[in-house]
Amino acid sequence: xxxxxxxISIEKISESKISTVDFSNIVFGKQFSDHMFVADYKDGKWxxxxxxxxxxxxxxxxxxxxHYGQSIFEGMKAYKGVxxxxxxxxxxxxxxxxxxxAKRMCMPEIPEEIFMEGLTQLLKLDSxxxxxxxxxxxxxxxxxxxxxxLLGVRxxxxxxxMIFTAPVNSYYSQAVNVKIETHYSRATExxxxxxxxxxxxxxxxxxxxxxxxxxxxQLIWTDSVNHxxxxxxxTMNVMFHIGDKLITPNLDFxxxxxxxxxxxxxxxxxxxxxxxxxxxxxxxxIIDAAKKGLLKDVFGTGTAATIAQVASIxxxxxxxxxxxxxxxxxSNKISHALDDIKRGRVEDKHNWNYKI
Ligand SMILES: *Cc1c(COP(=O)(O)O)cnc(C)c1O
Numbered sequence: 001x002x003x004x005x006x007x008i009s010i011e012k013i014s015e016s017k018i019s020t021v022d023f024s025n026i027v028f029g030k031q032f033s034d035h036m037f038v039a040d041y042k043d044g045k046w047x048x049x050x051x052x053x054x055x056x057x058x059x060x061x062x063x064x065x066x067h068y069g070q071s072i073f074e075g076m077k078a079y080k081g082v083x084x085x086x087x088x089x090x091x092x093x094x095x096x097x098x099x100x101x102a103k104r105m106c107m108p109e110i111p112e113e114i115f116m117e118g119l120t121q122l123l124k125l126d127s128x129x130x131x132x133x134x135x136x137x138x139x140x141x142x143x144x145x146x147x148x149x150l151l152g153v154r155x156x157x158x159x160x161x162m163i164f165t166a167p168v169n170s171y172y173s174q175a176v177n178v179k180i181e182t183h184y185s186r187a188t189e190x191x192x193x194x195x196x197x198x199x200x201x202x203x204x205x206x207x208x209x210x211x212x213x214x215x216x217x218q219l220i221w222t223d224s225v226n227h228x229x230x231x232x233x234x235t236m237n238v239m240f241h242i243g244d245k246l247i248t249p250n251l252d253f254x255x256x257x258x259x260x261x262x263x264x265x266x267x268x269x270x271x272x273x274x275x276x277x278x279x280x281x282x283x284x285x286i287i288d289a290a291k292k293g294l295l296k297d298v299f300g301t302g303t304a305a306t307i308a309q310v311a312s313i314x315x316x317x318x319x320x321x322x323x324x325x326x327x328x329x330x331s332n333k334i335s336h337a338l339d340d341i342k343r344g345r346v347e348d349k350h351n352w353n354y355k356i
Contacts, residue, residue, distance in 0.1 A: 008037070008121055013053040016128075023131050026169045033129040033138070033165040037118035040147075041108050041159035049114065051122055054164055060149040064156040070146035071198035072101040075303045076260075078123055078130050078138040078165070078356070081344030086123055086130050086356035088140075089342050091116065093260045098142060101195035106155040107144060115142065118163055123356045126165060135170020145198075175311035175325055178233060178298075179216040180283055181207060182316065185224035186232065187255035193231070194254040201235070208234070216314065218300070222283060223255065230281045231255050236300030236308060237262035240281065241330055242289045243296075250278040261301040261338075267350065268334050283315060290320035297328045307335040 013034045021031050032054045040048040065071045074094045081087045095115040102109050119140070123130070130138040142163045146156030184207035187193025192200060204219075211219045218234035231249055232238055237259040239248045246269050251258050270276050289295040290313060298310040309328055312321045325332070340346040344353065 008049040008051055008117065010051045010121070010125070011053065012125070018128055021167065023133060023136065023167065026131075026136070026167050028168055029139075029166060031166060033126040033167070035122055035125050036162055036164040037122045039110070039114055039118065039161045041161070042157070044108075046108075046110065046114055046161070049118065051118075051125060057160075057162075059147060062149040062151055064146035064148050064150040067151070068146070068153060069197075069199045069202075070105050070107055070156055070159075071143070072098065072105055072107065072145075073141060073143035073196055073198065074098050075196075076140045076142070077168075077303055077342070078140060079343050080130050080132050081353075081355075083344070084132070085344070086127050086138075087342065087344050088119070088123070088354040088356065090260050090264070090352050091119060091354050093263075094142065097196065097258065097260070098144065101197060102144060104192055104195045105197055107146065107159060110144065110161050114161070118161075120356055122163055122165065127356065129165060129167055131167050131169075133170075137168055139166045139168045141165070175309045175322075176217040176300075177215060177312045178218045178220050178310050178314070179211050179214070180230075180313065180315040181211070181219040181221055182227040183207075184219075185227075186221040188224040189253050189255060191255065194251070194257055196257060204235070218310075220313070223253075228282055228284070230283060230286065232257065233298075233300040233308075233310070236302035236305070238298065238300050239265065239331075240286055240289070240295065241297035241299075241328075242294050245275045245277055246330070247277045247279070247281055249281050259301055259303075261303055261306060264338060264352065265301050265307070265334055268337055269330065272330070272333070274330065286313070287315050287318075287320070290322075295320070296323060297331050298322060299328075299331045306338055307331050 016034050035051050036054045037051050039046050076094045079087045095112045099109040144161045147160045148156040148158035186204050220233050221231045223229040249256055266276050300308040312319050
């Protein structure tokens with residue numbers, strides 16, 4: 001398919017920037033790899049596929065994405081495997097999810113072939129940028145935005161799809177203090193909560209900042225109708241370990257993002273013999289379990305940290321401390337198991353890894 005649409009042209013950087021990066025002290029999200037992938041959508045098709053040096057791009061002040069927010073993204077990571085090969089974790093799922101987001105935001109789908117071929121060639125070219133040190137990885141940011149000069153309100157007819165990458169340090173997942181949010185909402189039924197849309201992040205910044213100012217690193221979002229049911233934790237999915245069950249909000253209401261880490265964690269937990277419950281999770285149920293000392297663990301799941309354990313939960317000024325991290329057997333075990341798979345140290349039974 002990609003042959004038909006014209007091949008990817010490659011313009012290499014004249015001199016790599018890699019020697020300017022101290023890989024033991026990477027500043028998160030500030031240092032970018034040498035190249036980026038770009039594709040343009042115009043006249044109903046994707047074309048002009050290219051890899052060029054990472055650099056600012058020129059857009060019109062009337063660029064539709066800046067005004068009306070047609071902008072979506074993905075987040076994924078590449079790791080160095082035991083034989084120094086570059087491994088990607090479940091990239092086809094990211095491609096699929098980007099297109100789910102695209103559809104909801106009235107944007108064109110990107111063919112899986114272009115997504116995968118752009119990604120593969122970009123990572124081949126910048127393979128030296130995948131950090132080798134334990135814990136570090138290469139963060140990958142595919143995204144799409146409306147690029148037409150347009151002031152009228154209608155779906156743009158032009159888009160850009162791009163991928164760039166950035167080396168990131170090991171994420172020291174210090175346990176976070178969270179607050180159950182009972183006023184603001186991240187998503188509503190019928191809204192765009194299931195899409196990885198830029199606007200979802202913008203809408204969450206202010207309540208998140210209020211939470212941070214009050215000492216909570218993250219908010220637990222609840223349903224927008226009565227704030228009775230739990231949806232997500234910050235920009236991660238959230239799971240509760242109670243008794244022999246791992247309980248997590250289901251995705252049926254389309255207010256929760258279908259995390260790839262979420263799915264991976266549930267798959268591994270099930271294999272470890274844990275009972276999985278994907279269903280509505282009420283705030284009352286979680287607070288009751290906390291009061292009775294039955295809440296063994298609460299953690300967020302997402303690409304950035306894989307698993308981010310929660311230290312305490314606050315609900316209406318009442319704070320509940322959770323057991324010490326060292327006692328969180330299940331999440332510690334799953335976290336290590338996922339890391340081992342992503343870095344190619346154990347058999348990849350689920351075919352999750354994609355080798356560049
Ligand atoms: C990206 C994201 C997640 C996590 O998804 P992963 O595929 O596991 O990285 C969860 N919630 C929200 C709101 C997100 O944007």
